[in-house]
Amino acid sequence: MAKPHRSTALVSRPLLAVGLLGFLVLCLAPLLLMAERLAGDPSVITDLVGGRTLLLLLWTVLLGLGAASIALAIGLPFGFLVSRTDVLGARLLRALGIVPILLPPIMLAMTWTMLLPLRGPVMCALILGVSSFPLVALFAARAAERIDARREEAALLTGGLGSVLAMELPLILPSALGGSLLAFVVAINDFALPDYVSSVGRKFNVYAGEVFSTWQVDGNEARAVATALPLLALTAAVVLPLLRARARSGGVTIDSTFQHPRTLKLGRWRAPATLFCLAVVTVGALLPIGRLAYESGGGSRVFSGVSIRRDGWTQGGGAAQNMGATPAPTLTGAGITDAVSAAQAAARAASGGAPASSPSPGISPGISPARAAAPQGRQRSVDPAAPEVEAALKASATDDLSDFGGGLPAFASNVASAFARALDLSRESLLWSLLFAFGAATLATPLALILGHAIARGRRGVTLEFLTILPLAAPGTLFGIGSIVLWNHDATGSFYDSGGLVVVLFAGRFLAVATLICAGAVRSFDRRLEESAELAGAGPARRLFGILTPGIWTSLAGSWIAVFALSVRELDAAVLVPAANDTAMFRVFNAVHFGRDDFVSALSLLVVFAILLPGLLWTLFSRRRLRFLP
Amino acid sequence: MSPHQQHAIAIRGLTVQAGATRILGPVDLDVQEGEHVLLVGPSGSGKSTLLRAIAGLEDPAAGEIMLFDRSASRAGSRSTPPQERGVGLLFQGGALWPHMTVLQTLLFVLKRRGLTGAPAKQRAEELLELVDLTGINGQKAPTLSGGEAQRLSLARALASEPRILLLDEPLGPLDAPRRAALLDRLAELEGQLGLTTLHVTHDPGEAERVATRTVEIGDDGTLSAVAT
Numbered sequence: 001m002a003k004p005h006r007s008t009a010l011v012s013r014p015l016l017a018v019g020l021l022g023f024l025v026l027c028l029a030p031l032l033l034m035a036e037r038l039a040g041d042p043s044v045i046t047d048l049v050g051g052r053t054l055l056l057l058l059w060t061v062l063l064g065l066g067a068a069s070i071a072l073a074i075g076l077p078f079g080f081l082v083s084r085t086d087v088l089g090a091r092l093l094r095a096l097g098i099v100p101i102l103l104p105p106i107m108l109a110m111t112w113t114m115l116l117p118l119r120g121p122v123m124c125a126l127i128l129g130v131s132s133f134p135l136v137a138l139f140a141a142r143a144a145e146r147i148d149a150r151r152e153e154a155a156l157l158t159g160g161l162g163s164v165l166a167m168e169l170p171l172i173l174p175s176a177l178g179g180s181l182l183a184f185v186v187a188i189n190d191f192a193l194p195d196y197v198s199s200v201g202r203k204f205n206v207y208a209g210e211v212f213s214t215w216q217v218d219g220n221e222a223r224a225v226a227t228a229l230p231l232l233a234l235t236a237a238v239v240l241p242l243l244r245a246r247a248r249s250g251g252v253t254i255d256s257t258f259q260h261p262r263t264l265k266l267g268r269w270r271a272p273a274t275l276f277c278l279a280v281v282t283v284g285a286l287l288p289i290g291r292l293a294y295e296s297g298g299g300s301r302v303f304s305g306v307s308i309r310r311d312g313w314t315q316g317g318g319a320a321q322n323m324g325a326t327p328a329p330t331l332t333g334a335g336i337t338d339a340v341s342a343a344q345a346a347a348r349a350a351s352g353g354a355p356a357s358s359p360s361p362g363i364s365p366g367i368s369p370a371r372a373a374a375p376q377g378r379q380r381s382v383d384p385a386a387p388e389v390e391a392a393l394k395a396s397a398t399d400d401l402s403d404f405g406g407g408l409p410a411f412a413s414n415v416a417s418a419f420a421r422a423l424d425l426s427r428e429s430l431l432w433s434l435l436f437a438f439g440a441a442t443l444a445t446p447l448a449l450i451l452g453h454a455i456a457r458g459r460r461g462v463t464l465e466f467l468t469i470l471p472l473a474a475p476g477t478l479f480g481i482g483s484i485v486l487w488n489h490d491a492t493g494s495f496y497d498s499g500g501l502v503v504v505l506f507a508g509r510f511l512a513v514a515t516l517i518c519a520g521a522v523r524s525f526d527r528r529l530e531e532s533a534e535l536a537g538a539g540p541a542r543r544l545f546g547i548l549t550p551g552i553w554t555s556l557a558g559s560w561i562a563v564f565a566l567s568v569r570e571l572d573a574a575v576l577v578p579a580a581n582d583t584a585m586f587r588v589f590n591a592v593h594f595g596r597d598d599f600v601s602a603l604s605l606l607v608v609f610a611i612l613l614p615g616l617l618w619t620l621f622s623r624r625r626l627r628f629l630p
Numbered sequence: 631m632s633p634h635q636q637h638a639i640a641i642r643g644l645t646v647q648a649g650a651t652r653i654l655g656p657v658d659l660d661v662q663e664g665e666h667v668l669l670v671g672p673s674g675s676g677k678s679t680l681l682r683a684i685a686g687l688e689d690p691a692a693g694e695i696m697l698f699d700r701s702a703s704r705a706g707s708r709s710t711p712p713q714e715r716g717v718g719l720l721f722q723g724g725a726l727w728p729h730m731t732v733l734q735t736l737l738f739v740l741k742r743r744g745l746t747g748a749p750a751k752q753r754a755e756e757l758l759e760l761v762d763l764t765g766i767n768g769q770k771a772p773t774l775s776g777g778e779a780q781r782l783s784l785a786r787a788l789a790s791e792p793r794i795l796l797l798d799e800p801l802g803p804l805d806a807p808r809r810a811a812l813l814d815r816l817a818e819l820e821g822q823l824g825l826t827t828l829h830v831t832h833d834p835g836e837a838e839r840v841a842t843r844t845v846e847i848g849d850d851g852t853l854s855a856v857a858t
Contacts, residue, residue: 153682157718157790
């Protein structure tokens with residue numbers, strides 16, 4: 001097949017310059033700075049070679065493989081069933097099937113560590129697999145929808161549904177595998193979830209946590225980058241072939257004669273298939289959300305009437321203690337919050353010293369000067385993000401212990417008071433989360449459109465695409481450290497302490513996602529429409545915004561919503577940057593370790609609502625389907 | 631109709647709808663065993679829909695389809711699944727599976743019929759010889775020329791040993807010499823295999839020499855015989 005004709009004529013140079021400048025500042029600069037620190041002290045690489053590193057890497061790869069396999073096993077059949085067959089409520093199931101990837105994995109963990117006795121890497125892989133199965137399902141669904149109706153019917157005539165599945169599996173599998181590779185990348189870079197699962201069970205380490213710990217111990221950026229190198233290499237090894245495969249096959253299955261395949265009738269398999277899909281969304285979305293709602297109303301103590309006296313200030317997982325699980329022998333869960341203060345202080349010291357963090361009022365009010373000035377190394381601290389929240393929660397921790405028993409009325413009353421308390425104590429955090437996410441999505445989407453257009457239409461599209469994906473491939477912790485090093489200087493001190501940095505941090509972290517979505521949309525947009533506008537005399541900007549944008553606006557909306565949702569749930573990079581410590585997700589992370597279950601649950605539900613809000617609004621007010629896929 | 635002949639296809643009052651819109655019918659049609667009937671008519675008159683309904687790919691909103699005197703589809707009742715109707719359909723454009731080679735395409739169909747291993751390979755070779763498509767077993771479908779693709783599509787339809795062959799504009803992508811060659815091959819195969827053929831075309835002139843009769847489907851969905 002002839003290679004698709006590519007031309008730079010359709011790409012506006014000034015616009016591309018703006019896009020690249022934005023990309024450089026938001027995404028590349030933090031990573032380049034970190035690379036520069038490594039170049040200044042290459043000897044730290046030799047420290048990497050050791051049994052501990054290899055063991056951690058092995059665990060991390062096994063964790064990633066486990067999560068990717070689970071995601072594939074669930075996501076492939078789910079994606080096919082809800083997109084192509086007559087399972088009952090397919091449309092609703094399909095929408096619900098996206099929710100697990102939007103939920104912070106830690107919220108799934110809060111439910112599943114209660115319900116299953118599994119702990120350690122197995123539980124972690126299970127949760128990460130369930131959390132990321134929508135990636136596989138989305139890719140599988142799209143591939144299944146791109147099979148021409150006549151090809152499918154030809155298979156149907158030769159042997160019914162079995163033939164159709166046998167013929168289509170090889171066509172869908174590569175896309176589904178692509179999704180599972182992304183699940184692998186997500187899994188190996190996650191460190192908040194292993195930390196949480198460690199806190200309610202036996203301790204285990206993963207490589208992403210090592211990057212954080214290295215930074216926490218001595219604030220040596222070179223060592224932190226060196227530690228992150230294997231993860232970067234692993235991620236690049238996975239992502240590069242994916243990009244190449246996508247560039248080769250982009251959109252070739254659909255041409256002008258394409259006929260959309262019809263809904264397949266499952267016959268006697270309809271009921272079991274519906275049950276399977278229902279079970280999947282129950283496990284991944286309904287149960288975690290339901291459990292949060294249940295806990296926000298007081299949980300078992302309300303319905304069983306059993307008085308489980310508990311310390312409202314459990315360390316290492318209150319939920320697990322309620323269930324009789326053994327608390328973590330070490331204060332692992334608290335370890336990260338301890339480390340936050342130390343790491344932030346180290347950042348200030350290491351990056352040239354800038355202002356000892358007097359956070360600007362209203363932007364990051366939760367950061368105490370004491371924490372900002374904390375010395376390097378481990379130091380015990382209690383909910384560093386919000387001493388005032390801590391005090392309020394402590395006061396309320398004993399208030400409601402009389403709520404045992406009481407059934408539904410008490411439950412309803414507890415729900416109301418838990419939400420009132422969560423709103424009361426975290427209103428600002430929620431608002432900041434929404435504002436940060438709104439800002440990040442609004443900043444990233446236009447840049448993504450420009451870069452996506454250059455990727456799809458420019459000469460060096462694959463190279464540019466790989467570059468744009470780098471920040472996503474780098475561990476969140478590394479990106480966070482890089483942002484601190486970049487912005488924490490006298491000249492940029494006020495910006496560093498402001499919410500502006502959080503917007504920039506989130507936009508930079510997730511610009512890759514938006515760019516991939518936009519690039520995919522541009523690839524599927526008929527280039528002749530742009531060429532005819534060019535012949536009619538329309539300039540590059542007019543073609544981009546007047547011809548292309550209206551044609552791919554569902555993808556633009558999809559990329560905006562994706563960046564918004566990911567920003568609201570972001571934790572790995574945000575945990576390091578002081579100004580980002582006032583997000584609702586950060587507060588949930590702290591409260592999981594230190595707060596009451598009903599408060600944590602109510603706040604988590606509010607975060608979930610914030611994450612899903614734009615998608616819900618879109619569903620309510622638009623008939624068009626959002627496009628999230630690259 | 632001679633005493634030993636039966637209706638291969640008998641259609642009574644067939645109507646097909648897409649949602650609330652009627653896209654075919656009501657149609658009545660009888661095709662005797664061994665006939666090659668040309669079905670002509672303007673675009674959008676429902677020619678392809680009629681073939682798809684006979685193949686079981688469309689459910690009737692009203693009426694009934696009988697194949698060899700057995701009810702295959704009746705409005706409101708369970709239809710015979712497509713794969714059990716003894717029907718082969720040559721799709722417009724071929725509709726070949728892009729990820730399979732020529733040989734794999736046929737082996738795939740033969741496996742559904744319980745034929746695997748060496749016997750399947752031998753049968754596949756025979757089918758390819760039957761449609762004059764030898765020496766390109768390893769080529770994938772997208773690399774085939776228009777004529778080769780149509781012949782592979784024909785071999786795929788024949789692999790399931792149908793008694794009825796439905797052709798949906800099979801000559802569309804071919805140039806004149808290749809059209810003539812494929813028609814000749816079709817006529818030979820029909821005689822050899824005792825096939826009944828319903829052949830949709832927008833150009834009756836091209837296939838009249840192999841047809842036993844021509845039927846025209848009007849804008850209102852009614853059928854009428856065309857003198858040839």
